Amino acid sequence: MTARRVYWLALFVACLLGVLSCRPQASGLAAVRARGELRWGGDTQGGEPFVFRDPSHADTLVGFEVELANAIARELGVRATFVQNDWANLVPSLERGSFDVALNGLEVTPARTGRVRFSRPYYLYRMRVMARVGDSRVRANIDSLRGLRVGTLGNSQSHDLLRRNGIEAVLYEGQEEPYVDLERGRTDAVLLDDIIATRYGVVKPSLRVVGDLGDGYYAAAVRPADEDLGRAIDESITRIARSGELRAIMARWQIDDPRLEAIVHWSDENQAQLLRTTERATFGRSHVVLFAKGAWVTVRVSIGAMLLAITLGMLLALSRQYGPRPIGVLCTSYVELFRGTPVLLQLYLLYFGLSRVVQLSPMTAAIVGLGLNYAAYEAEVYRAGLQAVPKGQMEAAIALGMTRGLALRRIIVPQAFRLALPGVTNDFIALLKDSSLVSVITVVELTKQMTITAVDVRSWLLPGLACAAMYFAMSYPLSRLSRRLEERLARS
């Protein structure tokens, strides 16, 4: 590809992203009323007791926020419709108009305050520290966490608190996993909202509640342009709280607390106080440094996984082609199994599923997981390469007195590898991008770093473009290399 074509391609991608990031028309209270439905966004993966599928009726959503959303909709004279959305991206999705209101354990943080229009809070929670029973290093103050690995959810208030204090945060996407890893010793503590700690941490006998590091509020969020909808939701929550319904809902879910009276009698001054501090981070040099770190992780994971995939893939291909039949069948099964199931699932199983048996570090699990998966693809690429080596090459080697093993090593495999090289580089480029999946097992690579930053700076455009540029800078030289190799092979 010439430099000019690359330029036009980049311009096209930039324009596309620009168009996609434009905001759709504001809906507002009138639009909600006209439609007769309040679309509210949440993540069922957040689980009990927020929003989750009723275990006995999988098509029914339950949780205290479901009841709250229904009550608010009732007050507005409309019905409530749930919109599933990844929790870490509730705010960007709200902004792009996927739903009218985000209502799912959204904490009032300075970073979010300037970006969305928060309603009055509907819950007062505490950030709760949990640790393993007997680990006396962890105490109920932030300083005791320095130097330890602390699990939490990405972009949560707890994550903010840890980052502000320069403490290493291990980021999870689900509520249960932080406590599983804490039990297994992969982290030293977990800092999360008390509701989550109660449901997922306290039930594990090997864990103990250490204490709380401060309060926080959940509130509903609407777009700033929908001020009238925001006010109507404020009034609805006030009525629901004053009538006693709010605490009754919380009581049904065993999360009621006398401290909630502060919310029942919430005043305009309280609200002003809550929203006082806003923060406006902009995408800058510090983020680029973080991206570079993320890219370095991406490179390490990709290269490590590729080396494993190349070696194991070659062994699999050779065993299939030249090994005894039972081993060949075994290798074929491996290839089909690993190609036929999602790599995301394999990563989960390897990291969380097997954690009772083997304790892999996140980085090791990432490399091994991706490597095992890609080995299946490499095996196929090599098989094609091995089959493309003419039969006469093996005969010539045998006629010269070589053993089959020596002939494979010296004659067949080097030729097959040359034939397979374009496919291998191609797979390596794919792997480079697939490596973003390892964020589910707490490895913060380039894409994860980008999503964290995007939420921080309240924009996906610049971080997205910067992230894309970094991936491109890594993959483009590879695809050039692959093309050059192909041309060289075509000549010979």
Added chain:
Amino acid sequence: MIELDRVTKAFGDKTVLAGISASFEPKSVVSLVGPSGGGKTTLLRCLNGLESFDSGTIEIVGETIRPGGEKANRATFARLRGRVGFVFQQWNLFTHRTAIGNIIEAAVHVRGESVSSATSRAKELLAKVGMEEHGAKYPHELSGGQQQRVAIARALAMKPEVLLMDEPTSALDPERVQDVTELLVSLVREGLALVIVSHEMSFVRAISDHVCVLHGGSIVERGAPKDVLGSPKDPRTRAFLGLE
């Protein structure tokens, strides 16, 4: 030197070698001729174990090959293959190695010679086959005749006593046939024995001490080329030579 004793081979119910017995004198040039499917290439490939056979024995350079292929003859083949070279119809040069690389490959990795001594010998061999200019070239950069010379040099690097050649002239331009004939004659003069499968009767006549006509898996006629090719007695030979 070469002694065949009732060698048989069948692919399924198709007989390829129907109990061949013959002995050939040492240091001679033997040609196997006959119609396609007569068994000559199969027999040639049996002589260094590229092909297995079902019964009988083959004695060559003092080693005895028994039925059962690679499994039954592992130790025999290990000794045999250095001493019985094979030049393929399509030469089968290693495509990822230069001419020199092709020649030293087995010397270094099978015979355990050092790279430097194997390389200097490879250069001598290339000179011998008239290819000293082309040592650094890859097979795809060489013409068919040049590839054949490299293939011969590669076989000679193992210091064989017998060289088996499958259709050495079939992939050559007619004017190159004279060159390879001269090369082979000079090698024979140095004491190398040849077993050749060929369709090219003028070449066979020029080079052979002894000709065997194979038909339907049996030797139907054998003898000096002037007798067998000049005044064949067996009607199948006459038919094959187009004399009837």
